[in-house]
Every structure is written in structure tokens, then in C-alpha cells.
Amino acid sequence: MAQRLLSPSNRSSARLAFLLTVSLSCTYLCYSILFCRSTVMTRRAYEGKKCQQNQNAAGKKLLGRADVCASLEVRTAAEERGSGGQRGDAASSGSLWVDTKLRNTSVAQKYGNKKLPNALIVGVKKGGTRAVLEFIRIHPDVRALGTEPHFFDRNYDRGLDWYRGLMPRTLDSQITLEKTPSYFVTREAPRRIASMSQETKLIVVVRNPVTRAISDYTQTLSKKPDIPTFEDLAFKNRSLGLVDSVLERHPDRNMHFVSGERLITDPAGEMGRVQDFLGLKRIISEKHFYFNRTKGFPCLKKPESSSQPRCLGKSKGRTHVQIEREVIEQLREFYRPFNIKFYETVGQDFKWD
Numbered sequence: 001m002a003q004r005l006l007s008p009s010n011r012s013s014a015r016l017a018f019l020l021t022v023s024l025s026c027t028y029l030c031y032s033i034l035f036c037r038s039t040v041m042t043r044r045a046y047e048g049k050k051c052q053q054n055q056n057a058a059g060k061k062l063l064g065r066a067d068v069c070a071s072l073e074v075r076t077a078a079e080e081r082g083s084g085g086q087r088g089d090a091a092s093s094g095s096l097w098v099d100t101k102l103r104n105t106s107v108a109q110k111y112g113n114k115k116l117p118n119a120l121i122v123g124v125k126k127g128g129t130r131a132v133l134e135f136i137r138i139h140p141d142v143r144a145l146g147t148e149p150h151f152f153d154r155n156y157d158r159g160l161d162w163y164r165g166l167m168p169r170t171l172d173s174q175i176t177l178e179k180t181p182s183y184f185v186t187r188e189a190p191r192r193i194a195s196m197s198q199e200t201k202l203i204v205v206v207r208n209p210v211t212r213a214i215s216d217y218t219q220t221l222s223k224k225p226d227i228p229t230f231e232d233l234a235f236k237n238r239s240l241g242l243v244d245s246v247l248e249r250h251p252d253r254n255m256h257f258v259s260g261e262r263l264i265t266d267p268a269g270e271m272g273r274v275q276d277f278l279g280l281k282r283i284i285s286e287k288h289f290y291f292n293r294t295k296g297f298p299c300l301k302k303p304e305s306s307s308q309p310r311c312l313g314k315s316k317g318r319t320h321v322q323i324e325r326e327v328i329e330q331l332r333e334f335y336r337p338f339n340i341k342f343y344e345t346v347g348q349d350f351k352w353d
């Protein structure tokens with residue numbers, strides 16, 4: 001009816017307008033299909049978004065996607081570290097390594113598995129074991145148990161499943177670590193550790209035995225004020241701890257000695273060697289430490305659990321009880337032959353004399 005009312009020239013104009021509208025619509029549709037998805041949302045971002053959505057989905061569905069999401073996150077973290085390296089160790093600067101650590105930790109907590117530890121800090125008591133644990137756990141590829149599980153000494157009867165259950169969730173690309181200094185003085189520990197795995201890497205933080213003994217005595221005295229005098233207790237240790245028997249069972253390369261003294265004067269240097277030993281990329285460096293004058297020790301600019309600088313607790317770096325000079329001299333003489341034997345055994349001079 002409308003067509004009949006239009007003049008022939010108007011009718012051809014209307015047809016032209018209709019054709020133009022259709023062709024414009026088709027062009028827009030094709031453009032959207034071809035380009036829109038790749039420009040508005042890159043594949044990575046798209047996958048990431050899908051992961052986020054799936055995290056909210058029901059448990060079973062989420063398990064099915066877990067490996068994809070986890071590997072996506074780890075790949076992204078690794079890429080960031082890689083590109084940081086090109087920018088001159090920028091991986092460890094600013095917020096990048098903190099972001100990577102936080103991301104890896106949260107991904108590990110969601111998608112990781114509980115694994116038996118790949119590495120143990122086995123001693124020595126008062127050597128600086130807590131410092132090594134707190135320093136190494138800021139590495140994005142390390143997951144560490146904060147408390148001491150005492151598995152190879154007090155809790156061995158509970159079995160490996162119990163031990164595994166204590167561990168933090170860890171991704172395949174990360175290593176699991178725990179510290180219990182008393183393993184070093186537990187006769188059965190080397191055999192038990194070797195029977196779990198010959199591959200377990202052992203870290204021993206060593207310290208001048210005279211200072212270590214005074215530190216140990218200071219701590220014990222703070223808990224039990226009526227213990228015998230230092231002199232009565234100090235001259236009883238006649239062994240190299242478990243170094244001999246551990247070395248018998250563990251290949252040399254699976255044991256690393258950290259100098260407790262250098263850990264204080266050059267934490268980045270000592271931690272560099274720890275990272276090498278654990279097969280980790282050197283990420284922890286000078287940039288992660290500052291010297292806290294009040295504490296009198298190096299502290300972390302950004303520890304694992306926080307973005308605020310933090311020093312170790314009050315029980316680390318305590319003022320030692322006063323021991324008579326003469327007793328200290330006697331103790332130095334007492335330890336001298338053991339020190340020499342120790343240097344020979346491990347092939348390193350810790351310069352305690």
C-alpha cells in the first residue's frame with residue numbers, strides 16, 4: 001500500500017537506503033566477529049577470567065579446571081620473572097617479586113598439593129635457622145612450614161602421612177621446606193631422613209660453637225632459671241653433631257652449610273648460595289634486606305606474610321649472659337680441634353679461631 005503511494009524515484013531511494021542499512025549491518029557484524037574478541041580481551045586475560053569464574057563454581061567443576069588455572073598463573077609469574085631479568089634483575093625489585101610471591105602463594109594454597117619436604121634446615125640450634133627459613137620463604141618458588149614439626153625426632157611414630165599433612169600446599173614448580181634444629185642432635189635422624197628420600201636436601205646453619213653455646217645457655221636460662229652454671233654444662237659436647245653420619249648417608253651435594261656469622265654480616269651473599277644449592281633462581285638479593293640499628297641485625301624489607309618491613313622476634317638476637325673471659329678462653333681451646341676436624345670434613349673454613 002505504502003509502496004503504491006510512493007513515486008518511482010522515491011521507491012528507488014528507499015530501496016537504496018534499505019540496501020545500505022543491510023550492508024552496514026553485515027560489515028559491523030563481520031568486524032565484531034573478527035577483531036573484537038582479540039582486542040577487547042586477549043586470550044590470556046580471557047583464560048584468567050574463566051579461571052576466576054570457575055573458582056566460584058561448584059567444587060567438582062573447579063577441580064577439573066584447577067590444573068589449567070594453576071599453570072596459567074605460574075606461567076605468568078615465570079614470564080614476569082623472565083622479563084624482569086632482562087631489565088637487570090628487576091624481578092627482585094619493587095613490588096614485582098612481592099606480587100609474584102603473593103600470587104604463587106595464593107595459587108599454591110588453592111591448587112597445590114601437600115608434599116613431603118624436598119629440603120630441611122636440620123640445625124644447629126641457635127645457629128640462625130629461623131633467619132634462613134624466614135629469608136628463603138620470600139622466594140616465589142618456596143613454600144615453608146612456619147612451625148617446627150619435630151618429625152624425625154619426637155613425632156616419627158606418627159608416620160609420613162601425618163608429616164605430609166602438616167606441610168603447606170605446594171605447586172609442582174615449588175619446593176617444600178621445614179626447619180627443626182634438633183634433627184642435628186638426634187641420632188636416628190640421618191637414617192630416618194634417608195629412608196624418606198636420599199634426595200632430600202639438608203641445610204645446616206653453623207655458628208662459632210662458643211657463641212652458640214652461650215646463646216643456647218642464655219635461652220635455656222630464660223626458661224629455667226635454676227639450671228647448673230654455664231661452666232658445668234659447656235664442656236660436655238664432644239662430637240661433630242651428626243655431620244659424619246649424615247654425610248655417610250647423603251651424597252655431599254645434598255648438604256649445604258650456611259655460616260651463621262656471614263648470615264648476619266652478608267645475608268644476601270649467604271642466601272644467594274642457599275638459592276643455588278636448592279636449585280632456585282637467585283631472586284633474594286641485597287634489595288630484600290636492610291640493617292635495623294635498633295635490632296642490630298639485618299631485617300626483611302617485605303617478609304612473606306606482609307608488605308611491611310619486619311625483623312625476627314625478641315628471642316632472636318638476645319643479649320647474652322655474661323660469661324667470665326677465662327671460661328670463654330678455655331672453651332675456645334676446647335673446641336679448637338673439633339673446629340679443625342669440622343672444617344676438614346666439610347671442606348670449608350668458617351674462621352672461628
Ligand SMILES: Nc1ncnc2c1ncn2[C@@H]1O[C@H](COP(=O)(O)OS(=O)(=O)O)[C@@H](OP(=O)(O)O)[C@H]1O
Pocket residue numbers: 124125126127128129130131181215216260263264297298299311312315316317318
Ligand atoms: N637477621 C637476624 N635477626 C635475628 N637473629 C639472627 C639473624 N640472623 C641470624 N640470627 C641469629 O639467629 C640466632 C637464633 O638462631 P635460631 O633461629 O637457629 O634459634 S633456634 O634454635 O631456632 O632457637 C640468634 O642468636 P642470639 O643472638 O644468640 O639470640 C641470632 O644471632
